[in-house]
Amino acid sequence: MAKMTYREAVRDAMREAMRADPRVFLMGEDVGKYGGAFAVSHGLLEEFGPTRIRDTPLSESTFVGAGIGAALGGMRPIVEVMTINFSLLALDQIVNNAATLRHMSGGQFGVPLLVRMATGGGRQLAAQHSHSLEGWYAHIPGIKVVTPATVADARGLLLAALKQADPVMMFEHATLYPLEGESEDGTIMEIGRAALRRRGKDVSLIAYGGALGKTERAAAQLAQLGIDAEVIDLRSLRPLDTEMILASVTRTHRAVIVEEAWKTGGFAAEVCARIMEGAFDALDAPVARVCGAEVPMPYAQALEQAALPQPESIVKAVQGLF
């Protein structure tokens, strides 16, 4: 157990993995000399040198594809894509190659690759740097998607990702990097298990990544109002811990899903559909979604905050269920 930031936890986990396994290396734009766009890899170049901390030219499609190839070739690459919006440039490689190779080859090849990137809004970076598209990645069979929301998970899920036989996408909400918390050593986490962050009996609040903190604040406010909310942190979107979700809703009979992504076609809809399919009879009210507004992220602070889920909007949605 050590106190550190989310940023440090990601860095430490990478360091630990690189020390333990010579096949692990990191590549991406400015991960080396610059120290990482979010300073996540700061200091790693000094320890591991430019062969294992590889700065790449601006060419997302090819350095992600090269990660796939290197994984096929026996390495365990970690590829950092600075920001989720840029990952669209590499989506062909991820969807058409990384996710398909095992199946297309009849099981002969696998792609043990970890792709990490920052996601989400809240820093006034406007419409080309602020979106939350991790739900798209969760749509793709053949890959796994993790979304650590805590310091311990940042470390634990990264290390777990490096044990997978298949590509894992890890989404780090950019506002979480300075978050402080305890990092746990020891046991490797299992990908696909949600975490119960707060026990409650009146309503299940389901969130992940950057939305977790706001959801926990909403739960605290709800407690003041006499509503005892349970908070589930999904941690992994694919595989999704449907079991824990259904168990919770079956106890509370009400659910609100909180996600920063645009509502229409977001991952919140999937969670809603799973509850519909698995716990319909337990529901005392329709499942509600609190999501991002359907607008390219505006720059101005007040507009951006209005476009994002907030504790207040979560509280309001919960109240609407009673």
Next chain:
Amino acid sequence: MAKMTYREAVRDAMREAMRADPRVFLMGEDVGKYGGAFAVSHGLLEEFGPTRIRDTPLSESTFVGAGIGAALGGMRPIVEVMTINFSLLALDQIVNNAATLRHMSGGQFGVPLLVRMATGGGRQLAAQHSHSLEGWYAHIPGIKVVTPATVADARGLLLAALKQADPVMMFEHATLYPLEGESEDGTIMEIGRAALRRRGKDVSLIAYGGALGKTERAAAQLAQLGIDAEVIDLRSLRPLDTEMILASVTRTHRAVIVEEAWKTGGFAAEVCARIMEGAFDALDAPVARVCGAEVPMPYAQALEQAALPQPESIVKAVQGLF
């Protein structure tokens, strides 16, 4: 009214638009000399010449981006991307530019662009040519998404798309091209209106694009079994005709959504969530989804067919609701 194929209807609509408006032109890979990968543009080069029927090099990101730029510059481009899997190469331009420019510029610029492409499986083209990602596009505020399932809609929605002030993505399920039907002249369709393809009182079957035919066949089988199914063809995923969906479910009290895409995170989940939010009290059973199996599309015929929704699986899902 004229009898023609879906392929001809798309072609005719483009021809009509190009005759009427000198700003309209078509570009994409092999739309000219080759006659179109699916022969959709066959013959247009002869009528309009290579300036307006422009073959492009293999460079999806740039010719789609060039379509955005040409739209900004006063043209009304139609860009053909052969197949939805290739459109991933252009997704950055669509999400980060086409969809954002109006908002980012505070309303100064708009992008009246039509991007058309083939989508879907069923032709044994395996894991890099067969997916259904139109639900992803429907997630993006700033663009509209149409999915014609009939000959009349192929024509009508294309012409309607060319009247929009904003980017429209049109998804043509590749198995529909040889479909025969009546094409209607005259009034321009409104984008965002679903179509009631069959009236019924027992269950609402909701589908679009390539899944519509199978859903209608399922409805016919259900009739034999004494279940009177209503069939809704969404036609447009964004905007979505929530009103018609809710009205139908309110009458039938049961719903099944049919979509070829992978189930997790597919657009069917969105429809399910909307019903949850808008017609929860009317539901006598949980809304069910019949979707594609969670697997990169396999080549072998039996496997591919097993991976796709079929009338039988739809019937079974409906029966499960009673």
Next chain:
Amino acid sequence: MSIHKTAAACVNGREHGLSLLRQMLLIRRFEEKSAEIYSAGKIRGFLHLYIGEEAIAVGAMQALSAGDAVVATYREHGQALARGVPAGRIMAEMYGKANGCSRGRGGSMHLFDAERRFFGGYAIVAGGLPIAVGLALADKLQGRLTVTACFFGEGAVAEGEFHESLNLAALWRLPLLFLCENNLYAMGTALARSESQTDIHLKAQSYNIAAEAVDGMDVLAVESAAQRAAAQVRRGDGPYFLELRTYRYRAHSMSDPELYRSKEEVAQWRGRDPLALFEAYLRGRNMLDDADMKTLEADAANDVEWAVAEAERGGWEPVADLERDVYGSVAA
């Protein structure tokens, strides 16, 4: 690396010389002020300063007329100012105010001005190039003798869209002026660590595009190269590519600790400051004296002050209008 040698360019009269210096000075003072305001927390998000590169925007813009189009990056205050976007509207945009040139929706990285055919402000590296290709295509299809000027950094050269765009522009002989601002770094990545061929104009030539490298610290060299290039583009001879060699004095953005380059290197480039060089040039030709300089500085200070005042004065866009301008109305 060698720079294409032409006879040194001369300034076209005192008035013009002063105008060039005035514009460069405005950019510099405007950005110095922006940095200050950023530190005070009134400008947020990312702020990428152009200081050191002013000669490029100002020099190149001389070759464009009102009907031409401009496409730029996230480091585009200089281009916007040189194109004539009012400083106040730019500053207001960076504040996120409703009187900003993008109504507060875009911020520093996404400046737009339809009236001046300033098509933005693209923050996905190389993402503006295909847009510029399309604008040039639209002009060509409509028989307009206009130029689309597309600015981008040398970091963009590694991206696939650079390649695709150069090929398409050359193949279709589009009226496009590529302006590559080679400031030697893409964030912390030095050119030699991102390109196997570091002579960018040679890369451009490999597409059969007329290309040359220009001293981007010399506003007159930039101006004359841009004029020559734009003239050729207007003749319908296809695209032209200028590699403009320059340096950014400041960090990549306000959060960059600058671990990747030495103070000495920065100091050396500051020794070739485009404003100082041009000031000396004008003084050497007796076109500028201390009094002029004082006036110019006062004008710039005044313009910046007004810009800040306009930004301060502006109102906030109401939150109720959040979803405005996502879709337009159905067109005819």
Next chain:
Amino acid sequence: MSIHKTAAACVNGREHGLSLLRQMLLIRRFEEKSAEIYSAGKIRGFLHLYIGEEAIAVGAMQALSAGDAVVATYREHGQALARGVPAGRIMAEMYGKANGCSRGRGGSMHLFDAERRFFGGYAIVAGGLPIAVGLALADKLQGRLTVTACFFGEGAVAEGEFHESLNLAALWRLPLLFLCENNLYAMGTALARSESQTDIHLKAQSYNIAAEAVDGMDVLAVESAAQRAAAQVRRGDGPYFLELRTYRYRAHSMSDPELYRSKEEVAQWRGRDPLALFEAYLRGRNMLDDADMKTLEADAANDVEWAVAEAERGGWEPVADLERDVYGSVAA
């Protein structure tokens, strides 16, 4: 277009000559049979024939050894056969049978063979190049003196990934052999309508990659160029690029009406048929007579017959196994 001129390559003994011819013949007969079976409806989906281009796969593969890696496109029967993937497993794959080299999951466009380091079968044009870059990187990082041979068509050259991959390979000096099969068409698009620079090897050189153009109809020219190139790659001198000039005799795929080229053009290229040329070469050197030819043809016919039999004999993958091989088990 000019082809790099070296002294004409000579065959390395009769046995080797016959082996080259045998392999080319196998590819040709195998594909002729595949076309027939496709028409009969037993092979489905897309089928892209390599007929006319056999000298490339066969010639190039001579330079590779077992530890090397191969990355190919959707037009890869030739490469797979020349690499030694058993014909029966390829045919079974095209039938979609469980004994296919991809268990019926891949089909004609996605052949794989881990044992032979045949890494597929990529049907997104240029999509295999980044994979090849990564394989070469893995070799370099692991200190292996292997070559990754990456085949692709000239149509791929326009894609951004081509550019990014060449740059990265050159910059990192990766052990990669680029093999561009320039058959002059990408579907219906002639090279001159897709590239502003049609001399592909010159494009490659602009990345500071050693590159040359080779007569792709001459199996010995391909073989010797590939051997020279592979040797340089193995020395750690970075990537090498061969532009192999060839022609596909058949339609792009089985559904292509071939509106874009003339019968005369096709006939002209058939006049330089790689099999006929090499047969004449061997006969001219008294290394081949009618009896040999008859044996070779009989062998090829026999191999194809066996392949078909194996495919026919194969079973279908049970539908219950549909979701198999989407994920592996958690690795150590």
